[in-house]
Amino acid sequence: MTIDTLSLGMRPAPSRKAARLWQGSAVPVLTVILVIVALWYAAAVAMNWQGVSDAFARAGEQRSTSEIFLATLEQERPMLPAPHQILVELKKTVIDTPITSRRSLLFHAWVTLSSTLLGFALGSLLGIVLAVLIVHVKTLERSLMPWIISSQTIPILAIAPIIIVVLGSIGITGLFPKAIISAYLCFFPITISMVKGLTSPDLLQRDLMRTYSASSAQVFWKLRLPASLSYLFAGLKVAIAISLVGAIVGELPTGAQAGLGARLLAGSYYGQTIQIWAALFAAAALASILVAAVGLAERLVNRRMGVRSA
Amino acid sequence: MLKRVTSEFGEKGDGPAHAASDHRLVAGHAGTSVVDIRGLSLTYEAADGPVYALSDVDLQIDEGEFVSFIGPSGCGKTTLLRVIADLEQPNAGHIHVNGVSPSEARLRRDYGFVFQTPALYPWRSIRKNVELPLEIFGLSKAERRERSDKQLDLVNLKGFENKFPWQLSGGMQQRASIARALSFDPKLLLMDEPFGALDEIVRDHLNEQLLQLWRKTGKTVLFVTHSIPEAVFLSTKIVVMSPRPGRIIDIIDAGVLGRERRLEVRETPEFLKIAHRVREGLRSGHSYDD
Secondary structure, rough: OHHHHHHHHHHHHHHHHHHHHHHHHHHHHHHHHHHHHHHHHHEEEEEEEEHHHHHHHHHOOOOOHHHHHHHHHHOOOOOOOOHHHHHHHHHHHHHOOOOOOOHHHHHHHHHHHHHHHHHHHHHHHHHHHHHHHHOOOOOHHHHHHHHHHHOOOOOHHHHHHHHHHHHHHHOOHHHHHHHHHHHHHHHHHHHHHHHHHHHOHHHHHHHHHHHOOOOOOHHHHHHHHHHHHHHHHHHHHHHHHHHHHHHHHOOOOOOOOHHHHHHHHHHHHOOOHHHEEEEEHHHHHHHHHHHHHHHHHHHHHHOOOOOOOO | OOHHHHOOOHHHHHOOHHHHHOOOOOOOOOEEEEEEEEEEEEEEEEEEEEEEEEEEEEEEEEEOOOEEOOOOOOOHHHHHHHOOOOOOOOOOOEEEEEEHHHHHHHHHOOOEOOOOOOOOOOOOOHHHHHHHHHHHHOOOOHHHHHHHHHHHOOOOOOOOOOOOOHHHHHHHHHHHHHHEEEEEEEEEEEEEEOOOOOOHEEEEEEHHHHHHHHHHHHHEEEEOOOOOOOOHOOOOEEEEEEOOOEEEEEEEEEEOOOOOOOOHHOOOOOOOOOOOHHHHHHHHHHHHHO
16 A cells, blocks of 8 residues: 555545645635734734823833833723733633623623613514515505615614613613614614515416415415515524614613623723723624524524525 | 315315316316307507407317417417416406306316426425415315325325425426326316426426326316427317417317327327428418518
């Protein structure tokens, strides 16, 4: 047996898989990450330079360029924190702090997550119901659609305080008003995609139902709804991310005792840029997890519905 | 068993019409017209004036016949089939399907329709697709299962029950759609260029299978096509149509070829003679146009 046959024919499966991964997406993904991190450090040094050298000047200290360079990456309240500073903050607030503490980022993430999920559930329900109505009642399409679209042209920052104040005045506070803001934002993509999905069956698929003299309820359950699911999931993925944004925005005007929005607000009050960035990272991670969860649900549904895997 | 099911479907208030779907009346020699059309016209209003899709059409189709409609595009053959299926509404004339209006016939589920494309629902397995009309008609699960088994066997799709449509070839998909149309045992099978998108080899094969199916089930089949060999090979009666206005220009009896046909029948002088007459009819229809 020669070396050749060894390396070609008898290569064990795991290393082949690793090799494929290496040739596939691993290299480009790692490259992009490295480029971003490098650019970030460069930007951190550039943006913090002035502040650091001013601080040294005020203290009357004479420092070398390399000392200033290192100091730009270790400031307590930098203009732009360096990535490792954010990682340290994340470790401190996520791993080293018990989850019940108000200093734990996970505690705040949970507060935001709960109103995100409630808002997402309400928004999905509203979005789907609106879509079903619009598809089945012709006049509603003309009478509701303009309102639905104009609802999204109002800046959420303008309407969020109104919702909080109005609901607060009738004694509803805490989770629910934030969830309403989430729902207000996230129903829209769901309605739009669901209307598209419910009207997606082609003429022959609809004619087929007509030849069976199927009732509109049967057409809905056996044709329109299953045909709409792939559209619905596209809408849900957008909606869950927006829903998180809505929950965070909803935490800003309350004066915000808890939640990622509160962390952002508190961070900006006290110039705690590292805390702001850590909260942003937590929000981004949360969004990724939520979108991935919707993606997982989509894959499970697709498998049941025999969708050809891409 | 079939009797019982028939009566189940007959709930919508019909008597004698459904007795004929009993399988003992195979290969209909009965004289009653399954489709009776007199002076039928259908006009669309298009942007640049009216389109005469069908003009003064007269046609009688007997039970158990295999009738092909042939003609160039725009001759109204598909429209005529859709009028019979109550998918289009005529402007004038009389039409009866199994002795009642097309909408009544549709409501009591007298016909199965096979479209140009299989129109299978992609999220349903082949079995679930075949069972779709049965679900809508409210049959029990066991009964649905029994019928889908039988129909899938009839179109040679045994073993593919749990596949999804995209896993099957175009010809197999169309066979599944035929099984779906037959699953509730309708008297009439309406087929709108069902094999138009398939290659010739598959089409020949399916034509032979369709003839077998027709002989076994004794259904009345109305079949739209634009292929002369296909029309002559399959039919007991060929309706030649012509466009602008859409009308019937010739009705040719092809019963002389018998009911037992193999592909070789296409070499016989009788076959060629009928094909020639169809071609002549189509040509005269076109000369009207020029």
